[in-house]
Amino acid sequence: MPETRPPRLSGVMETSLYVADLDRAAAFYRDLFGLETFVQDRRMAALGLPGGAVLLLFAAGATDAPSPAPASSPGGTVIPAHGGSGALHLCFAVPWGELAAWERYLAGAGIAVESRVRWPRGGSSVYFHDPDGHSIELATPGLWPNA
Amino acid sequence: MPETRPPRLSGVMETSLYVADLDRAAAFYRDLFGLETFVQDRRMAALGLPGGAVLLLFAAGATDAPSPAPASSPGGTVIPAHGGSGALHLCFAVPWGELAAWERYLAGAGIAVESRVRWPRGGSSVYFHDPDGHSIELATPGLWPNA
Numbered sequence: 001m002p003e004t005r006p007p008r009l010s011g012v013m014e015t016s017l018y019v020a021d022l023d024r025a026a027a028f029y030r031d032l033f034g035l036e037t038f039v040q041d042r043r044m045a046a047l048g049l050p051g052g053a054v055l056l057l058f059a060a061g062a063t064d065a066p067s068p069a070p071a072s073s074p075g076g077t078v079i080p081a082h083g084g085s086g087a088l089h090l091c092f093a094v095p096w097g098e099l100a101a102w103e104r105y106l107a108g109a110g111i112a113v114e115s116r117v118r119w120p121r122g123g124s125s126v127y128f129h130d131p132d133g134h135s136i137e138l139a140t141p142g143l144w145p146n147a
Numbered sequence: 148m149p150e151t152r153p154p155r156l157s158g159v160m161e162t163s164l165y166v167a168d169l170d171r172a173a174a175f176y177r178d179l180f181g182l183e184t185f186v187q188d189r190r191m192a193a194l195g196l197p198g199g200a201v202l203l204l205f206a207a208g209a210t211d212a213p214s215p216a217p218a219s220s221p222g223g224t225v226i227p228a229h230g231g232s233g234a235l236h237l238c239f240a241v242p243w244g245e246l247a248a249w250e251r252y253l254a255g256a257g258i259a260v261e262s263r264v265r266w267p268r269g270g271s272s273v274y275f276h277d278p279d280g281h282s283i284e285l286a287t288p289g290l291w292p293n294a
Binding site for chain 1: 150151152153154155156157158159160161162163165179180181183185193195196197198199200201203205210213216217218219220221224225226227228229230231232233234235236237238239240241242245248249251252255261262263264265266267274276281282284286288290291292293294
């Protein structure tokens, strides 16, 4: 019998950025956020985020063709091709009351805050750029109705 | 005193895709996953995901210049510019045991599964494309060490 209603979804598992220099980007996010590196090779880095998600950093052009699936996979399957460019946007949640500490920490790390926004529902954001020019936001809860 | 260690990070709040037809993309994700639309205008749609994150869909080119911050913000601040292109990659987590139901549901919705991968640590994925050609993955827990 066909499924006519969506099965359950848990949330975001992986969000991706495409970067010019993989070592530089992986070191930036690892050190800035204190993340664990799960995988790093010439094609990609995978950094574990709190809450069970993973930040994937892909070397520009490295995934333009499908990749072989791991040996654990049934024969013949692939990891499909993908590849983005431009300045992407990603927002990380930080706990209530931690945004001022983040501002001091960014300043100490030599990262310029580009903008600060206070949202109508509540919640505040600071914006900065990563080394590839991606627009990164840190925001406190309250910005959206579900968090 | 400067902050020398990273303050706390909660996880991913927003992950973004850039789309050619905002109405089409917003309807696709809303209907496929049964998501609530928090905001939809000519520039973007924001869809609430389980787990407190938000999927942002941006009309291609609509955020190439900074946007005015909301009136709740101190004067003069902006939402910084960003804008991506290409086929991006995003992975959604689904509960253990729900992947077969997702396969039946995708088939019923006329969405072709492009590949299936079984991961060495555990966890399985199915891949498909959204209407903009973004590479979307649904994966069960176990793929990464943190989930």
